[in-house]
Amino acid sequence: MGTNLQIGNIYPVDYARTFYEGMEREGQKNIVNLLRCAWAGSQRYGALVWSGDIASSFESMRNQLAAGLNMGIAGIPWWTTDIGGFHGGNPDDPKFRELFVRWFEWGTFCPVMRLHGDREPRQPQYGTTGGATCCSGAANEVWSYGEEVYGICKKYMELREQMRPYTRRIMEEAHRKGTPVMRTLFYMCPDDSVxxxxxxxxxxxPDVLVAPILYAGQRSRTVYLPKEERWIDYTTGKEYEGGQTIKVDAPLNTIPVFIKKNSNIFGKE
Structure with missing residues (x-):
């Protein structure tokens, strides 16, 4: 076939195509495959790309934001990240709980909201054959992080469900036009230099502006509101004129989100 330099990027496309065509031959219609490798064109074959086994840290979370936006610009709209990161993190550790919450809040506004990770402390093996010989990670369900964290997670799971009609619309647009689900500001507002x-x-x-909290201990941040629109703070209901930078509070249970005025986020499909 060729060297890695010659075919390395083509391989992920054919990898996705192999699964897609095989499942199609089996009579499946709505085909989605969770993959950790992709290249331009993989989206034609039901590729839902996740960013692999990443570190559980705020630095890693910041990298994931860039990865998700770049993936969308590359034409692959279905993308997901392991909420909380994959490697490490103890659900009883207050510092990790903060990271988990911030990642969970952000995950609410990702194409696919998905919780996964290999948590500490490691659990003993349960058997002597097959997968039972492997040590397992600790509990990672939303109720494994204490009542406060569970309450925050519940709030954002309910919000995600309320946004289902809107999410469906932007997913359909991605299918028809290749439009990213997560969109960089310059993609939406190319004439706004900021x-x-x-x-x-x-x-x-098109209508929800998200400003994730990306640093430990952060409880406020500045947000730039693009020009030629009016923006509603989802948390407070306060209205702002676009074309300005504002500072907003961001307690642990809040991710700054702004809704374009007169948009239909929670309405029927």
Whole structure:
């Protein structure tokens, strides 16, 4: 076939195509495959790409935001990340709980919201054959992190469900046009020079502006509101004129989110 330099990027596309065509021959219609490798064109074959086994740290979370936005710009709209990171993290550790919450809040506004990870402390093996010989990670369900964290997770799971009609619409648009689900500011507002310089905010679809909390201990942040729109703070209901940078509070249970005025986020499909 050739060297890695010659075919390395083509391989992930054919990898996805192999699964897709095999499942198609078996009569399956709505085919989705969770893959950790992809290249331009993989989206044609039901590729839902996740970013692999990543570290459980705020630095890693910041990298994931960039990865998700770049994936969308590359034409692959279905993307997901392991909420909380994969490697390590103890659900009883307050520092990890903070990271988990911030990642969970952000995950609410990702194309696919998915919780996964190999948590500490490691659990003993349960048997002597097959997979039972492997040590398992600790509990990682949303109720494994204490009542406060569970309450926050419940709030955002309910919000995700309330946004189902909106999410469905932007997923359908991605299917028809290749439009990213997570959109860089410059993609949406190419004539706004500030949007070309802003890397820590993004659009979830056309009408929701998301400004994740990406650092430990952070309880407020600045948010740039793009020009030529009016924006509603989802948490407070306060209305702002676009084209300005504001500072907003972000207690542990809040991710700054702004809704474009007169948009239909929670309405029927």
């Amino acid at each position: 949007c070309w310089e802003t890397e820590d905010e993004y659009f979830y679809g």
